[in-house]
Amino acid sequence: MLRAAVFTVGAVALAALAAGPALAQKQTVVIYTAIENEQITDYMKAANKTLPNLDVRMKRLSTGDISAVFMAEKDNMQADVIWGVAATNMIVFKNAGLLEAYAPRGLERAQPLFRDKADPPSWVGIDIYMSAFCFNTEIAKKHALPAPASWADLSKPVYKGHVVMPNPASSGTGYLSVASILQRMGEPDGWKYLDALNQNIAEYTKSGSKPCKDAAAGERAIGVSFEYVALEMKKKGAPVEMVLPKEGSGYEMEANALTKKGAKNPAARQFLDWAISDEAMGLYAKYFAAVGVAGFPVPEGLPKDISKVVYPNDFDWSAKNRDRILAEWQKRYAK
Structure with a gap:
């Protein structure tokens, strides 16, 4: 029994040595x-x-x-x-x-x-990746909501409480949307627009994909998200349509x-x-x-x-002004 035990230990040791070079390559x-x-x-x-x-x-x-x-x-x-x-x-x-x-x-x-x-x-x-709206057609019928075609549409009173959007502090999708709006409209008008949009926001989410997933699940009518998630939710059978805003998607x-x-x-x-x-x-x-x-x-x-569908992004501007924009956004809209 002793000799058998020694052999077993020796065999294990030899196996470990043999495997050593392979393991070392990882x-x-x-x-x-x-x-x-x-x-x-x-x-x-x-x-x-x-x-x-x-x-x-x-x-x-x-x-x-x-x-x-x-x-x-x-x-x-x-x-x-x-x-x-x-x-x-x-x-x-x-x-x-x-x-x-x-x-x-x-x-x-x-x-x-x-x-x-x-x-x-x-x-x-x-x-x-580019900003896109996920529009739940069934929830829209229930609340008699028209299909949005633009960023401007999302600020209309009819959508109050029906829009969810990512928090730009935690989400790249959220930040690209905010930065694109400010670049396209200029900061004074851009912040005025975001003030109006904020009146319609039911929730700012941590994740960029969650607004679209929430819309797909019927929890919200409109989720501001990005195009990959919109297509994925539609492929999975959710009653959502992808909307690329006509002013140009942020990207x-x-x-x-x-x-x-x-x-x-x-x-x-x-x-x-x-x-x-x-x-x-x-x-x-x-x-x-x-x-x-x-x-x-x-x-x-x-x-x-x-x-043809995106608004040009000045990445250097977005990076240089990121902390300032996020601080202003938090001051205005953090819930």
Whole structure:
């Protein structure tokens, strides 16, 4: 029995030694992201197959929250990679000295709009998302609500208590909508409009996707959200229509970056190389009308040329004025 026991222990030890090199090949990379959970699941199936040597540790929060966590950790940085966080926030991170410039493999394929202007860039964009209204036609019939066609419509008294919108402090979707309105109308008129819109708001949500999901569930008539969620809810059978406001949808760009901590981690660069590969771009293009590399088909139900439906976003202005705008928004509308 003793000899058998010794053999068993020895066999286990030998097995562990044999497995050691394989285990050692796994390189840990810590990724902070604001990408929607169902998209992460889809993307990571491919990433795990293509990058079997990586042990990916993912932290997912809404844009405002993940950005606040990352900024708070600046003196004890945990993230190696920022993946799919708003370009506006990336500019804030860059200006705070938290990012390491890096040109991922294949960068030359990226469209000029989808990258930091510096060479090498501090961030690279992967897709564009735009503000959209989710309009529940059944709730509308119940309350005799007309279908909104514009931002101006949403401020009409008929919609009082029927609109839900993301909080711009926690949601990238919320901030892109507010920033776009202020850029398009100018700040004096923009804040007057937001004052009027606020009279109709039933709730400001933490998440950018929740307003549309609430509308789809029949909890609200109108959810100000973004186009991916509107299409997904409609595909799932919810009685919602997607409305792109006729003045122009606000838009934002999901982007990637290497952090100062990640600069010391080869696995971080490896992931960022994959994250702009054709494989990754093909996955992003399942959900968004415009991705960082041209030539991918547009999902059914989305405009073929988004330049005709969006209002141009000055990302530098949005980043520079973000804290001031959020402070003013909180003072006026925080509930």
